[in-house]
Amino acid sequence: MSKxxxxxxxxxxxxxxxxxQRYGRERRFRRFGFFAVVLGLAFVGVMFLSIIxxxxxxxxxxRILLDIxxxxxxxDPSGERDPAVLSSANYSALIKNSLRALYxxxxxxxxxxxxxxxxxxxxxxxxxxxVMADPTLLGSQAQLWLPADDDIDMLVKGYIDRTVVQxxxxxxDNVIAWIEKLESEQKIGKFFNTxxxxxGDSREPELAGIGGAVMGSLYTxxxxxxxxxxxxxxxxxxxxxxxxxxxxxxxxxxxxxxxxAVPSIVFGLLGLAVFINFFGLPRSAPLVGxxxxxxxxxxxxxxxxxxxxxxxxxxIREAALGVGASKMQTVFHHVLPLSMPGMLTGTIIGMAQAxxxxxxxxxxxxxxxxxxxxxxxxxxxTVLPVQIFLWADSPExxxxxxxxxxxxxxxxxxxxxxxxxxxxxxxxxxxx
Amino acid sequence: MIKNRIVxxxxxxxxxxxxxxxxxxxxxxxxxxxxxxxxxxVVAENFGKTTAFxxxxxxxxxxxxxLKLFCAGVGVExxxxxxxxxxxxxxxxxxxxxxxxxxxxxxxxxYDGIVMANAKSAEQIKLTRRDVFLALAKQVPNxxxxxxxxxxxxxxxxxxxxxxxxxxIEVLGPPPTSGTRDAFVELAMEGGCKTFDFIxxxxxxxxxxxxxxxxxxxxxxxxxxxxxxxxxxxQKLESNPKAIGIFGFSFLDQNSDKVQGSSVDGIAPTFEAIxxxxxxxxxxxxxYVKKAHVGKIPGxxxxxxEFTSDKAWGDEGYLVDKGMIPMPNQERNQFxxxxxxxxxxxLTK
Numbered sequence: 001m002s003k004x005x006x007x008x009x010x011x012x013x014x015x016x017x018x019x020x021q022r023y024g025r026e027r028r029f030r031r032f033g034f035f036a037v038v039l040g041l042a043f044v045g046v047m048f049l050s051i052i053x054x055x056x057x058x059x060x061x062x063r064i065l066l067d068i069x070x071x072x073x074x075x076d077p078s079g080e081r082d083p084a085v086l087s088s089a090n091y092s093a094l095i096k097n098s099l100r101a102l103y104x105x106x107x108x109x110x111x112x113x114x115x116x117x118x119x120x121x122x123x124x125x126x127x128x129x130x131v132m133a134d135p136t137l138l139g140s141q142a143q144l145w146l147p148a149d150d151d152i153d154m155l156v157k158g159y160i161d162r163t164v165v166q167x168x169x170x171x172x173d174n175v176i177a178w179i180e181k182l183e184s185e186q187k188i189g190k191f192f193n194t195x196x197x198x199x200g201d202s203r204e205p206e207l208a209g210i211g212g213a214v215m216g217s218l219y220t221x222x223x224x225x226x227x228x229x230x231x232x233x234x235x236x237x238x239x240x241x242x243x244x245x246x247x248x249x250x251x252x253x254x255x256x257x258x259x260x261a262v263p264s265i266v267f268g269l270l271g272l273a274v275f276i277n278f279f280g281l282p283r284s285a286p287l288v289g290x291x292x293x294x295x296x297x298x299x300x301x302x303x304x305x306x307x308x309x310x311x312x313x314x315x316i317r318e319a320a321l322g323v324g325a326s327k328m329q330t331v332f333h334h335v336l337p338l339s340m341p342g343m344l345t346g347t348i349i350g351m352a353q354a355x356x357x358x359x360x361x362x363x364x365x366x367x368x369x370x371x372x373x374x375x376x377x378x379x380x381x382t383v384l385p386v387q388i389f390l391w392a393d394s395p396e397x398x399x400x401x402x403x404x405x406x407x408x409x410x411x412x413x414x415x416x417x418x419x420x421x422x423x424x425x426x427x428x429x430x431x432x
Numbered sequence: 433m434i435k436n437r438i439v440x441x442x443x444x445x446x447x448x449x450x451x452x453x454x455x456x457x458x459x460x461x462x463x464x465x466x467x468x469x470x471x472x473x474v475v476a477e478n479f480g481k482t483t484a485f486x487x488x489x490x491x492x493x494x495x496x497x498x499l500k501l502f503c504a505g506v507g508v509e510x511x512x513x514x515x516x517x518x519x520x521x522x523x524x525x526x527x528x529x530x531x532x533x534x535x536x537x538x539x540x541x542x543y544d545g546i547v548m549a550n551a552k553s554a555e556q557i558k559l560t561r562r563d564v565f566l567a568l569a570k571q572v573p574n575x576x577x578x579x580x581x582x583x584x585x586x587x588x589x590x591x592x593x594x595x596x597x598x599x600x601i602e603v604l605g606p607p608p609t610s611g612t613r614d615a616f617v618e619l620a621m622e623g624g625c626k627t628f629d630f631i632x633x634x635x636x637x638x639x640x641x642x643x644x645x646x647x648x649x650x651x652x653x654x655x656x657x658x659x660x661x662x663x664x665x666x667q668k669l670e671s672n673p674k675a676i677g678i679f680g681f682s683f684l685d686q687n688s689d690k691v692q693g694s695s696v697d698g699i700a701p702t703f704e705a706i707x708x709x710x711x712x713x714x715x716x717x718x719x720y721v722k723k724a725h726v727g728k729i730p731g732x733x734x735x736x737x738e739f740t741s742d743k744a745w746g747d748e749g750y751l752v753d754k755g756m757i758p759m760p761n762q763e764r765n766q767f768x769x770x771x772x773x774x775x776x777x778x779l780t781k
Binding site for chain 2: 113125160161164167168169170202203204280282283284365367368369370371372380390392393394395396397400
């Protein structure tokens with residue numbers, strides 16, 4: 001055995017002695033990484049389960065089947081079908097008549113009040129809308145499913161324990177007896193809750209919906225997109241393609257990176273001082289909200305856009321310049337189209353961030369009770385996350401499920417936006 | 433560079449917009465207390481549904497924040513009404529006056545009780561205001577006697593008062609920014625604090641020191657700031673039967689199957705006890721109206737009429753269903769008359 005062979009054998013021996021240990025280390029590291037992923041997924045899973053578990057029932061609404069008689073003498077005594085008279089008539093009397101007919105044994109004034117309370121205040125508005133749309137209904141009779149009060153809704157959905165002592169629950173024994181009678185006659189049913197998706201905010205949980213908040217979010221995001229995308233892309237193109245490299249551009253770059261890390265509430269304060277106090281724009285308007293969120297998303301978009309521009313290889317620019325294109329033609333005909341997918345991805349992620357933002361909107365008055373659904377970017381509005389915040393703070397038990405359901409809708413929007421960003425990147429991004 | 437562009441863009445939009453907007457506003461703008469918010473919103477919603485006017489916009493800014501916005505001036509860009517869970521201060525009236533807001537109409541809405549409650553699964557607790565002060569103040573009179581103050585030594589309720597259960601002091605309450613906290617400190621803590629004669633005597637000599645003793649809550653972990661969300665406190669109580677929570681009466685009312693209110697000075701926090709004033713930890717709720725805006729912004733008078741109607745704030749009105757405690761008949765009639773005549777507030781102090 002020569003000397004070198006001896007040495008080689010020794011090296012392999014040394015490798016072999018530590019091999020098991022090294023494999024072990026790798027296995028442990030892999031297991032650790034795997035465990036981290038599992039833990040992260042478990043947290044997400046718990047969050048989704050708890051939100052969906054609490055919120056899914058809000059998409060259903062309890063309704064009561066009532067025989068409604070559209071008595072002409074109550075609604076339109078003169079018989080002239082004057083819209084003003086029809087609009088201001090006492091429609092709740094029709095519901096009360098129907099309930100009295102259903103439970104003739106209820107005589108006591110206080111008990112009557114409780115009986116009328118099992119149907120939502122909004123039911124009268126539904127009857128009004130029906131009669132206004134079709135005045136020939138007057139004098140006829142109809143069986144209608146009308147929404148129940150939120151306490152009844154909670155009872156039917158099983159959130160109120162019927163077995164505990166009467167004094168410890170919100171729904172009293174006599175009411176439960178009425179409801180059980182209705183249940184046995186199959187006059188109580190659960191329907192898909194369209195009010196929740198289309199309605200504005202309300203203090204009655206059974207009438208509250210996210211329609212107003214969704215429209216507010218939409219207007220806010222449109223303003224944000226219209227302002228932040230062109231400004232962000234223009235700033236990125238200038239900084240990346242045209243600006244000279246000197247101390248000033250360095251300073252601008254540091255500032256942009258800093259702005260990306262500024263807490264969002266600061267932008268809210270800035271918006272309050274500049275847009276509302278100085279320029280006198282209205283409080284609570286999606287226009288101001290959009291402008292504040294623009295300030296917040298601009299750094300994200302600029303940074304993403306610059307990265308996308310940087311990823312375009314210089315050979316493309318040189319080739320364009322080589323065949324005689326001007327600097328501007330080079331950028332607009334070649335560089336910008338190639339970097340657009342990256343810019344759009346950054347923009348969508350910035351928009352998703354803006355959609356979930358509450359803190360800056362606190363300062364500019366978008367945390368407000370707004371019933372009417374906004375019709376433009378100037379009308380007072382709230383946005384989805386603010387609506388969630390407001391409902392989470394409401395005393396009524398039924399708002400608990402509404403809160404979770406609104407979170408589900410918001411998460412749905414966020415997932416759609418993020419998936420869109422991933423698809424855009426997968427489909428259009430080119431790698432060199 | 434970029435900042436310039438943003439400012440320029442903002443300036444252009446603002447210029448375009450302000451010319452359109454500054455002219456008018458066709459809805460009532462309300463700001464103020466988060467305690468009055470649940471009641472004001474119900475009135476606003478009913479007002480919007482039953483009249484031809486738009487539904488008022490109601491912001492929840494806190495009493496102090498609301499008054500600040502309210503006093504900023506007269507004109508459509510300033511709110512018309514502010515809600516408050518305490519009375520307006522004379523300094524705020526002066527601030528208002530210096531900005532041209534001269535005539536303010538004060539409306540007392542009703543009462544709100546602040547309750548101390550624990551989970552149904554635990555024993556119901558009978559407290560006095562003195563117990564509350566001794567359990568929660570930062571400095572308390574020396575338990576060995578004498579007229580000096582020591583850092584709060586009490587760890588369990590039994591140490592505070594032998595009649596109370598042997599349970600660690602663990603109280604979940606609102607943070608200092610909350611109006612509920614202000615009222616709790618003023619009514620419950622100071623109420624208990626005053627029962628010590630030597631501290632009471634201090635009020636005349638050194639008001640600042642007196643307030644420092646009576647209004648400062650301990651910071652050693654026995655009092656936990658649980659955030660502004662009262663629902664969260666209720667949920668935490670349910671999972672921790674040893675803790676006691678501080679929140680508004682309407683949350684006790686809605687969750688009577690989960691939590692029970694502790695009696696204070698022998699009075700249980702019931703609707704009747706708060707309404708007749710015998711429950712000691714209750715406070716009045718107000719809102720303030722800018723008289724200069726009446727007639728300029730459509731619907732203010734009608735909104736006031738809705739709020740002060742019997743079907744809203746009466747003994748069986750819809751505000752009572754939402755947990756508000758109504759005023760006695762006579763007081764209600766007086767405020768209703770004041771509102772009708774738009775009688776202007778005059779602070780006597």
